[in-house]
Amino acid sequence: MILAIQIGLRKIVSNQKSETNLNSLVSSYLRKDSLDSFVQKKQFFKLIQLLSFIRTLEYSRQFIDDQAYCVMEFAVMDFISFTGGNTKSTYQRTKALEFLTSLQDLKPLIQKFSNNEFRRSVMFPYLKVKKQNRRCTIIMAIGEEFYFYQYPFFFPNSFLIYKNKYDLEIKLQLIESFSPVELEKRFPVKKFLNQFSVSNKDLTKIKKQLIDSFLILKDSELIENEFILTSKNGSLNREIADLSSGLLSRSESLYFWEKNS
DSSP: OOOEEEEEOOOOOGGGOGGGOTTSEEEOEEEEEOOOSHHHHHHHHHHHHHHHHGGGSOOEEEEETTEEEEEEEEEHHHHHHHTTOOTTOHHHHHHHHHHHHHGGGOOOOOSOBSSSEEOOOOSOOEEEEEEETTEEEEEEEEEHHHHTOOOSEEEOGGGGSOSSHHHHHHHHHHHHHTOSSSSEEEEOHHHHHHTOOOOHHHHHHHHHHHHHHHHHHHHTTSBOSOEEEEETTSOEEEEESOOOHHHHHTEEEEEEEBOOO
16 A cells, blocks of 8 residues: 655644544645555545544654654554444454554655655554454554644544445545645535446435535534535636535535634
């Protein structure tokens, strides 16, 4: 699995303090590239889930040369439970273990470090699996700058899990739409919906899931109440507060605004 990620740093807003958001899905002003397959998208989402999960863990601080790392230990079943999985499922335990052991195959995610962004660092330099009977425990080190990174926003805990592949696509696109540091965000409605080769009935369900996701973001006070839609012929619609399936069907893009307080 190869993920290309750039994370831009920006001061966290006052109502998003990390200690009060331990059961949230963390995210940042990141840009993901080369996520062409559904498998890659699932792996990317699992990485975000893991970064959210480890914020709940205790750690010890250790050094490799002059680089500080946070070392922590946790049961695989605890990670599965945190992400809404079934801890009794042998299949889910196997897939979670496969994902965790694959982390060391990640190429360095960072290519530059400055006051404004960091770009080259090994994220997980050490990982050990301990098996005792049917219980698997992970001992893992993560770069200190990742562990203490002040995420600009926290998605609601309902974003920690996805119901189906369409729900995952919605959540990933919303996360990507949040990636620009500007308060104004753009969701490419037409491009997003056109990727699905499904019946009109299923497409209506996808649009409803998308509308519900925006309602959750509004209720969580992550975004402003108003939207602006651009139609497929290029015209700009007036501000609206309530989305509908019909409006989405006629739209090219949807603009919304991150709350800044």
